[in-house]
Amino acid sequence: MGLRATLDFLLYDWLEVQALNARPRFADHSRETFDAVLDTCERIAREKYAPFNRTVDTEEPRFDGEKVILPACTHAARLAYAESGMLGAAQDYDIGGMQLPYVLEAAANSFFAAASVSIGSNMLTSGNASALMAHGSALQKQVFALNEFNGRWAGTMCLSEPQAGSSLSDIATRATPDGAGAQDDALGPRFRLKGHKMWISSGDHELTENIVHLVLAKIPDAEGRLPPGVKGISLFIVPKHLVDTEGRLTGERNDVALAGLNHKLGWRGTTNTLLNFGEGRYPVRGAAGAIGYLVGAPGQGLQCMFHMMNEARIAIGMAATMLGLAGYYASLDYARERPQGRPTGAGGKDVTRPQVRIIDHADVRRMLLAQKSYGEGALALNLYCARLVDEQHTGQGEAADEARLLLEVLTPIAKSWPSEFCLEANSLAIQIHGGYGYTRDFQVEQYWRDNRLNMIHEGTHGIQAMDLLGRKVRMEGGRGLQLLAARIEAGIAAAAATPGLDAEAAALADALQQALGATDAAWATGEPGEALANAVPYMQALGHVVLAWMWLDVARAALRGDGAQPANAGRLAAARYFFRYELPRIGAWLKVVRERDLTCAEMDESGF
């Protein structure tokens, strides 16, 4: 099945997102308007993204000393995306938005990730602007957010620093009030920032007339000391070019300087930068430092930035998923056309017979079915989470609160699981192509390279796992995990009553109990050092349990349809594959969690 058919099935037959139209916010929508958005995005991705995926890989961003040069296709792709209105898809009608449910926005954006994951960084722009809509002043929204949604300006998120990657409490960018009258600037309390920000995607380019940096920094106390920890972090708008209250460029370049481009293994379409703030490269208004406007209250910076974190992590999970599916489709096409070898068993040794297509080999089918189960399963999970975002924002009381809590638990998995297993899918796609897959004449090697980033950015695998086992499954007295278990049990009960899914239902019930038992065992001593030593294997296992639940539920939806239809038969096969080949893997992962195995943690460093 192609991507569109899979999306249609998951959105309409499985999640029944058309029911969202009953809610006031989405009342003007219908399956027709949803489909129109999907059609538009599918077309733009096909015309403006897919043909240039290799171009942006080979023509890396370069700096000519003054400007960052990107290939023309990147400009064209950005323009087409901005003109589609997708930057503000979720926003209110009265500011030019579409009031689209988030699950539809996520589904529509998936076409771009599959076509060329790195050509644009539009998600950063809309995420940046959405954070301002939540936490900015009225004028900050008007001047900055709206000019991002309408595509005039682009946005970034400036968190990491060279000495503080995953450890945000250690950032050292310093923001001091910008002299007299600084508190009364209409654009917000005005500060001067000095510091270095690393890994900033789209940190510099000429795609838009301005770039709106959202920057985390610390405001020193009277003695000039930076407040320790994350509670001392504040959030600032730092535009590349200064603007007035009408959003017009004043002609003053702000002191944000490109210190270097990062040259990466993949994801090369997006400029990735080290930025210097306030180093004096572009002195502005007669004082030192880059000019920035405080967003929200001092010390609330991380909270404001994390407003977008669930969506950002789901977006990363979705990007990983789409790379996985792109490799699946490519290797499926190849396997259907490439003749090689003869079948195993009777007649297979008769070399006078013509060769068969490689899709006729069991091991190639295994590699295809693994990819399908990873990619479509991950897509189901990400859409499920996106649907929860809508529930959180537009649902009623308890349903909304449960959605919020479930999202807390599921988000680390929605981000990390596709990053790991859809990367594995890409490796299988290379393997199916044999030697050809190892050449740059085929796209699968690029998918694999591009996908390797997803286990790193927006919080590494290790960070996600600590978040999951250290915080999420324990928060609110463990209510989030209980809620997840209850949802999975409901799925098991429904499947147990469905002919043909009883064995899978029983397997999932057993797996869930293993995972819950391991959670308790991990924390039995209450020692974080013991519980979290195996946080990553825990996350892998709970991820597999969640994916099995997704597949069981998708299988049930497939059986509600015509089970003999090839697409549904394929979904049932992928579900069976997941239960037979994948779910049993949790045994090895949970064993070390349950036993609080400290082989690694306690190893003496001198022995490495």
Added chain:
Amino acid sequence: MGLRATLDFLLYDWLEVQALNARPRFADHSRETFDAVLDTCERIAREKYAPFNRTVDTEEPRFDGEKVILPACTHAARLAYAESGMLGAAQDYDIGGMQLPYVLEAAANSFFAAASVSIGSNMLTSGNASALMAHGSALQKQVFALNEFNGRWAGTMCLSEPQAGSSLSDIATRATPDGAGAQDDALGPRFRLKGHKMWISSGDHELTENIVHLVLAKIPDAEGRLPPGVKGISLFIVPKHLVDTEGRLTGERNDVALAGLNHKLGWRGTTNTLLNFGEGRYPVRGAAGAIGYLVGAPGQGLQCMFHMMNEARIAIGMAATMLGLAGYYASLDYARERPQGRPTGAGGKDVTRPQVRIIDHADVRRMLLAQKSYGEGALALNLYCARLVDEQHTGQGEAADEARLLLEVLTPIAKSWPSEFCLEANSLAIQIHGGYGYTRDFQVEQYWRDNRLNMIHEGTHGIQAMDLLGRKVRMEGGRGLQLLAARIEAGIAAAAATPGLDAEAAALADALQQALGATDAAWATGEPGEALANAVPYMQALGHVVLAWMWLDVARAALRGDGAQPANAGRLAAARYFFRYELPRIGAWLKVVRERDLTCAEMDESGF
């Protein structure tokens, strides 16, 4: 521990290779001569290989229309290797060889693979020449093999064709007798070859004055039909430049033309080519076709070529292993220096304390220990296999025959296991580096790219698995598998009597029984289609059992030494890691083998 310390331990303390000196062939050797070879190779690798690993990645081979251009460092590295005498390391003294045991040759070559895996393809040259020593005429040895061993010429292996990658029975290169007197050529029966050969490493270059291609082709019958199957394949020497019986170039260019360079994901230091034989680009001696000399008897070509296959596959396993270890050492250095974050648990939340080095985080240790267990375990296996090669060639009666048989079973694992798990190790090395590991400023991303080839060349993972479960564990009435089991059981018995290893001994005994049971269950119906549907999971599982055996044996050797010494404590920790985190994975792999699960094999194609 560094590579040299690990090699010394495995060679002398574990495998006790110094005992080989008691054999007549190696009588002139001693630990001193072995060490001298290791010293020399370590030095050349450090001086001529390592500094240029990135150079050969970025300055890919290119064709200027006449010649293939390679960077100067590649010429220098080849020269240094040739001058070291390593090309003929295993050969007799009387032809200028060193009569070095193969296990020492393999260990010495490991330095080059770790320093820059693709800068040279010397293994192909010595493999090519060794095949000629086994199957060529006296003059073919004198003219071709000796000029390869002495470094004057280079060699290739030309097997694959564009339409026949893994399926050699389908090759279509045609060899016809070269007119009158063809049978009587002093260099061997002379033929004219026409065809295309794909994936030919070092297929064209200016590193040496000549290139000796060993080419598989078919001799048509009287009606011009090519004999079907692998039994119709013959082997030919096709020099790039024709030579006389004294090994002097005659000045005639043979009709071997570069049709294209393959542009790959990694392993870019080695030219990889599509070659056209006899297409008329370089007409020679007034007739069509490239001139080639038959080696051995017609129809015996594959057998002659496969003479070198065990060694070639061990060499690939070793290359994968060394990339894995190179990544391990790089990420270990990084983890020891990079400060980031604070410890989990008590005091960890005190952000006024300085950050710790990332090696102090349990998850980083887990990723390091996984790499160590994969890399050093794979090194042990490859050296063990290399030692078996020596036993096969220089051992007595039964011992030699057992070595041969054990090698048959272990070779697919020695090739495939490091290719899969040391690739995973390289991914963990990237992960430890975080965002930096994803940039080209660090070497780990290149190791990962280079290593991806090893699951593909010299027989894909799928081909190795079919060989293992379809042929090797069943050959000679299953005697090879019984022999392997007996050796593992002997290791278990010895470990069971060793204080501190009893739990591991019991775990391996259980794992071995699971693997043996699954082998029987896979073949219970005698249907290859059922048995082989899950050949790859079988190979993964048996590979893990074999690696656990290696680690148990290495742990025993570590305990024979000073167990408190950091290096030995580290080996014991890696062994424990392997038993606790890795060995339990066989459960999921063997389940589908045992159940002869046909989910993949029987899936209808329309459902993908």
